[in-house]
Amino acid sequence: MRDGQAHRWCERCGGRLAGDNGGGLCGPCVAGRRELRFGPPQVDDAFWRTGAMREALGSWHMGRVLKAYRTHPWHAKPVPQETVGHWIGLTQAQLSRIENGPAPQELDKLMRWAHVLGVPGDLLWFKLPAHRYENTDRRAARKEEPPDMEAMERRAFLARGIAVTVLPALTVDDLRHLAAALENAHRYADAHLTQVLRNQLTSLALDDGSRGAKKALPPVLGILTAIESMSRSAKGPARQEILAVGSTAAEFAGWLYRDAGMTETSEHWRDRAVDWAREACAAPLQGYAMLRKSQGCWDNRDARRMGELARAAQHRAWRLPDRVRAEALQQEAQSMAMLGEPLRSVEGKLDAAREVLADVTATDDGAAESEPRSGYSMATLDLQTAICLAEAGQPMRAVELYERCLAQNTLSYRDSGYFTSLMAASLAEAGEPAEAATAGATALRVAEATASGRTVRELVRLSVRLTPWAGLAAVRELRDAVYSGTSGPASRRRGATEASRPAQG
Template structure:
């Protein structure tokens, strides 16, 4: 007989060993929280909640459960009714406005800015710093770098206003690379609103620089956001726009646009297009020889295009094919690339589950959960949520309960 293991696990987590004890404790907690001596939850009610059809508690009971167990009812296995809005979400719009305000403040320096001499050597300085930020991103994850990189972008923006000629154009180009990195950090942290804002800043600066390579790069950046939003048609549109005059683009930008378009194709279910586009990008890899400081993942990431192919295969539900590719890719990923390795392993776990290997999926997820807690990468958490969905056929089996236990620290940290 199926049961509500989410509520049962939450009960054990707070030390309520029996249903009778849970009913007594939640009653006492509710009376204290609400100041209502009439508030009661019987053992019979709790037993029903832990059964196959828990229903939905009254709103005041939902509040008590959340206060006592740290979870809202929909996260405790209850059946969410139409129209339910968590009380915390009533303030969400105001919070989001404050968050976006801080993002905007980090990107836009209020005019006027006092004129100053701008030495051309600053371009090289910011380029060298950028390479260090890329390395730090792989080691630290997004949260610890956002403030540093956005502050440096602010400085670049300020210098652009005083610089002239080639120095100004050089600062615009490096500024676009910095804003693109900030956009990526917001995207990796799960803040799509902030990511979209910074991608827009990148596109604006790319257009101002009149650099066709940067314009193409900025369009691919926009497509990355659309990929995370699941909008395959928009991804394809943006990548086709980037490739419209591909003869003007360095091979690196063409590779980026082709592989991102493959992600768009995977979102629309077009497996032949995925292989065609990634194979086309692969034919350009040997020709990448520019010295541009941005967009070097295709040179820096081992098995870069096979990572994209495996990700697309996973999105298409091709578990066996994706699993084989992930096995090859992970063999070449260095331990220092901890955040990327965690994302790849999470996708590998999902592929294993899709291929009917739930035990292998859980074993892989054990390592991923530790990395996700350490790096606080929302992208990794999203991958683990995908794994949870794919593992639903086993949720009542021991392996499903093992997965719930493995992922508990990730859920608590989200």
Template sequence: MSRNDALRAARLRAGWRTVESAAAGITEHGRALLDDRQFTVSARTWRRWEGARPGWPAEETAIVIHDALGRWPEDLGFTTPPKWIRPEHHEEEHVRRREFVSVTAAALVAGPVARQHVDPALIDYFQQQLEGHYCADMFLGPHDLIGTVSAQYQLIDKLVRSAKGETRRGLLRVGAAYAALVGWLYQDAGDMEGASFWRGVTQEIAVRSRDPHLIGYALVNQAQVRTDLGDGHAVVELCEATLDDAGRLVPKVRIMAMQQQAHGASLTGERRVVDQLLDRADRLLPRVDDDLPWGNACRRTPGYLEVQRATCYGRLGLGAEASSLWAQVLAGVPETARRDRGVYMARQATAAATAREPEQAVEIAREAATIAAETRSARMRRELVTLERAMRPWHDAPVGRDLAEILAPVTDGS
């Protein structure tokens, strides 16, 4: 882009028809808001902001921009600096980190603990509970489950320290599955630091269990975090490491590694590799017959591999192909899978925008935004922010204003 169209559109909506009137208007607003007669934004500065390299305003200027235009600078085309936290979120961030420290302590309970008898039947109990947590996650989203699941992990860890033999190994296996779920919940909540920590816990317990399937599953979990961080080469390396020992792995783990490697290939722009990996995984899908309680998305999720293909195509910029795949996928998604449905719809809307179908994108976004508000899924909010970027060519058009109104309750201040 040769200019910052997002800021220009916001200026025009505010009634500032020229750069000079915008500079005067924001200066007047800032002086009143900050009670500072020295606050000034020049026309030259505003002109730079609307250029191809707007940079980043000072923090107090960012506050004034938000108060005047109703959006933070990162939503107006500015270049967001690392570690920027919106001022209103400073206390929220403090609370979130305090909660993280509290929950993370579940994985770091100091030993030794008092010895107790551990009945092998507890393994089945925790496995049954785990399936319930997977189901609850679909309805509730991450925030309401993190404390519950991590507390159960803490109990499992305590029991492992007393258990012996096969009971100990069984509890290690189920404990790794609980740690993986906590990691996923943090990832869905947008806390990549928390996700990485718990993925590391999963990896440690998997190695201690000596279970090759669980070790492979833990590596794929690490790759999943790297996908969200946009590190395609790391994703491929982790998945290749998993598949190095493919002969020892149940088909489910091999499928997980192949589909995640496809995401890595999409991040590095390799469409042919994406299709090859997903086609190989599809041939393995009928052979999934294990009774392992974790990693069963390929069984629970309708059109599991087509979901991955559509996501990869969207990432590759193949809007029309991705949009067509999403329509097929969504036809088979039950209403009970509400959060997944919202994520898929947000991705479908972005694909429609990429295919230059803005009206269709906005119509799809209506339901996705409602689901995002209900589930508080950071993953879904990120998808909707991606949609906003894809819709920038229509920012000044009525369809662009409709989208801004639809997404405002979800993306503003998030």
């Protein structure tokens, strides 16, 4: 190097560049970029644990993960979409749509793409099979263009993935039955298998309130992937049964994504629940899915659409079980309160819901297996009545009702945090900022322990409402914790009595 000439360093690895190197990369890194056309480079663990990469993985959106991977500073220059698409078997246009569209849901694709890139399993929101997808690795080693997977390879890969996600809950015989149905749904997708899948969904719903959406989603997505695969070859009544289970699973996935704060993905699955219920000729499931779509409108405070969907869900054509019908009446009352209708009209609709519930004697209303099975009760209706009172300008009456319901300790841990956040909002509306901040801090600890984005969203709203009292120490601490995403040491998770479905707002 000539005297006085400053050292220059490789933009990718940080090594010193030769004096006659006029570019920004050293020789090995230039060669490495040429090798990108054959497959992903080998990266260390730190690559995946940078802020942008962790944020993308935390979004549960594989398109964002792929984009963060392409634009990672480790590459020196962004890897083109065409190159990454080549690795995972997509065109540039397809990859662009995945990066900028709704989150991909097909579990077999998510697992395959994660394998190709080498994403560490502990950072993913789904589980990976124990063995890598060997064909992809061999083709990359041979530097060949990877063709589409053959049908047999795809089924084998799918079966391994579903076994990993659902294995803890299925017997060996049930897993063999599921694998056979994936291979030949027309022959093996029978009533026993659909009942097994229903039982798994019931178990996951019971567990969801204490463990949170992130724990329940992988097995639910595994079940959905199996249903999508089997529905392609099943025929007649067997296909209708499969799709009826699929509608229930899709609605549950919509709820889980809603609780995680992923509204767009939640809507996708609830739309799928309606479509599958229609294909299955399961009228009650169609009405039930409409009711759940109505409840999702609460998160964005879309009162008018909430009411329209709640009324549509009550149409006699759906033949809803009584518990679900009572829930739809309450949901309509909630929209009426939000739209400013007289309190007596709101209370009249709530009274109608109570009359329906008063006639219910059996837990499942005698509903058939293919019909929605709701855990809606008088206690749940009381909580929803508190929401209606708050929206109707009666915050202290709402607080009294919230306190009485929460004191009964019948809610799941996650739901106790959610309704505590709503009670905090009512306290703020009633001019009790210190008490509101204390309740909000309690709700935040629960939200963090259960990864409930739905509760965090309500706490952000609470923080805005508390702005006039930002000088109070309790309010300031809550606002700092909400906006920083921390609430101190997580509280110890306590046991709770689980409802058969979450108490949705």
